[in-house]
Structures are given as structure tokens and as C-alpha cells.
Amino acid sequence: MxxxxxxxxxxxxxxxxxxxxxxxxxxxxxASALYVFGDSLVDVGNNNYLKLSIVKANHFPYGIDFPSKKPTGRFSNGKNAADFIAEELGLPTSPPYLSLVSESKANKDNVSIVGGASFASAGAGIFDGSDQRYKQSIPLRKQVDYYVEAHNEMLKQIGESALQEHLSSSIFTVVIGSNDLSGYFDSSNLRHKSTPQQYLDSMLFSLRAQLQRIYENGGRKFEIAGIGAVGCCPARRLKNNTECEAEINFWALKYNEGLKSMLQEWQSQNHGLAYTFFDTYAANDDLILNPSTHGFSEVRAACCGLGELRARAPCLPVTKFCSNRKDHVFWDQYHPTETASRILVDKIFNGPSQYTSPITLKELLHL
The missing domain is CATH 1.20.5 (Single alpha-helices involved in coiled-coils or other helix-helix interfaces)
Structure with a gap:
């Protein structure tokens, strides 16, 4: 040679x-860290620290399939979407922010969320008043307040340059809106004050304001979920002879259309912003219309509860629950089983494009 x-x-x-x-x-x-905002679909235990809240998943049989076999505050038989998103990102589950606050008080030190945190709260909505039925939750505005406070503390802890680098490679997940929409259709007072379209427009306006606050405090990569097929959850099927409630589903679709447009405009006006939108409704629809493809045999009834569709009463220690949770889409009146959540998050991370746009979470991670 x-x-x-x-x-x-x-x-x-x-x-x-x-x-x-x-x-x-x-x-x-x-990702450097995962920061989660939202409602019971991604709450990993914040409501356990709200003394007045009557919406808590801190009792059996919640958590029956969790690794510890104990209730954790997740509205699931096991893990929820927040857990699986963290797994896909190669991170541990982000702890409840209020648990970090509790620990810091006990140890008499400052709260640190450098490793990630969840601000999500069951019953929470985009609007402050969305939890009136539940007496106490952490609405989105307050969740972002907590984040801003923690951001300022991180600034002191690691400095501006390191914090900017850290947050620019972190993922900010936002899963919220279902409680607002349900609240509107369950309230004659709200329906008297505004049309459905006016209400949706107000939801989107308020959501954008909170997203902007996160962006102004370092958030750059966002995973934002639309509203699912709310009318097909067991509790709402009861209102329509076990069939999906068409009216609320129609407006869930309309909200998602508006959300996609809002996100496109929001991105165009903010340098360095990237996002993935997850069409929760379409993904829900796939599970419900093609259950056998995903290993499900029951798409109407809850696994845990009492009465028709096991949805007349909530999931409580005295209620019955199904022996095979893997064949049910719904765990309780409103929330998916661990198996359903895992399938949905796989679509968030890997696609296909009919569920995630303009990119997948996997592509967002590698930007």
C-alpha cells in the first residue's frame, strides 16, 4: 500500500x-430536565399536599399496578403520562413541586427544581375558577407562579448562563383544558354568559399568556397536548345512554383546531421557541374505534367504580375494580389506565404525524 x-x-x-x-x-x-404543568392526567402527587382538596388519588386501589403497589396521588392504576414522558426522555419522573417545598421546609433550605418538577394538579384548569366543583387545586396561573418563583431561585443557585443553557435543553410539558371545557358544559351560568366559541377563544387567550410567561422565564422546548375525546369518558357516556357525548366532543375538536393555530402564531413571534403539539383527541379516537389493535376489549366502562359503566360512583376503597386492567382504556370515571397512557405517550414521542405536529417529541428533544 x-x-x-x-x-x-x-x-x-x-x-x-x-x-x-x-x-x-x-x-x-x-433532556436536562422535565417541567410539567397541567391537570389530573399528569398530576404525580401535588394534590396530596393540598389539605382542603377533595380530589386525591391517595387511597386504594389507585396505584395497584405502580411499582410500589401503593397509591401515589396519580389518577391511575399505575404510572401516568408524566411518568412515561420522563422515561422517553431518559429522565426520572419529575417530583411534585409541593413535595419539594415540603422537604425544603423540613430541611430549612431553598427549593431546587434543577432536576425537574411537576406543578400539575388534579382539577386544575386554564381558568382560576375551573376547580369550583373540587374546592381546591392549583390552576395554571398559580402553577406558572410557582415556576417563576423557582426559576428565580435557580438563578441564584447556578447563575444566569448555566440556567439559560439548562432550560434551553429542558422539556416543558403542558396538559390542560379538559376541566375548563367540562366546566362550561356543566354550568348553565357559564353557558348563559358566553357562546362555546367565545369561551374557547378565552381559554386560548389565557393559555397563551401563561405559555408566554414560561417562555420569558427560560422555557424553549414545549410539548403541548390538546383536549381528548372528553365526551367518551365513562362519566359523560352516562349522560348519553352509554354513547359518547357528541356536543362536548365537537367543541373539543374546535378547541384543538384553535390551539394548533395559536401555537403556530406564538412560535412565529418568539425567537428560539420550538414545540410539538399532540392531538390527544385523534389518539383517543384511535383507542376507542380500534381497541383490539391495541389489546383492549373494553372502551366504554371504567375499570374501577360502581353502577352502570362503573361510572355512577368514583373509584374508592369500597368500590370494585376489574382484574385485568390491561384490557380497559379507562381506569376510573375520567382517566386512562396505565396501559392506555403508555400507548398515548409512545405516539407523543414517536408519532406518526397524524398525532404530532409539526414535529414529534423525539425530534424536539434533538433540536
């Missing part, structure tokens, strides 16, 4: 392995 051929071969393999290593590192890239 001549000297020139030797060097050409050497450099070929050098650059080949260099780019192969770079590609593998990019594929294995992890």
Missing part, C-alpha cells in the same frame, strides 16, 4: 467513526 493510499484510508475511517460516534451521541441525547 502506497503512503498516499494509507493516509486516505486512515482519514476515511477516522471521519467515519467520528461521525458515527457523533450520530450515536445525538440519538442518546437526554
Amino acid at each position: 502506497t503512503c498516499s493510499v494509507y493516509y486516505i484510508t486512515f482519514f476515511f475511517f477516522f471521519f467515519f467513526f467520528f461521525f458515527l460516534n457523533y450520530y450515536c451521541e445525538a440519538q442518546n441525547q437526554k
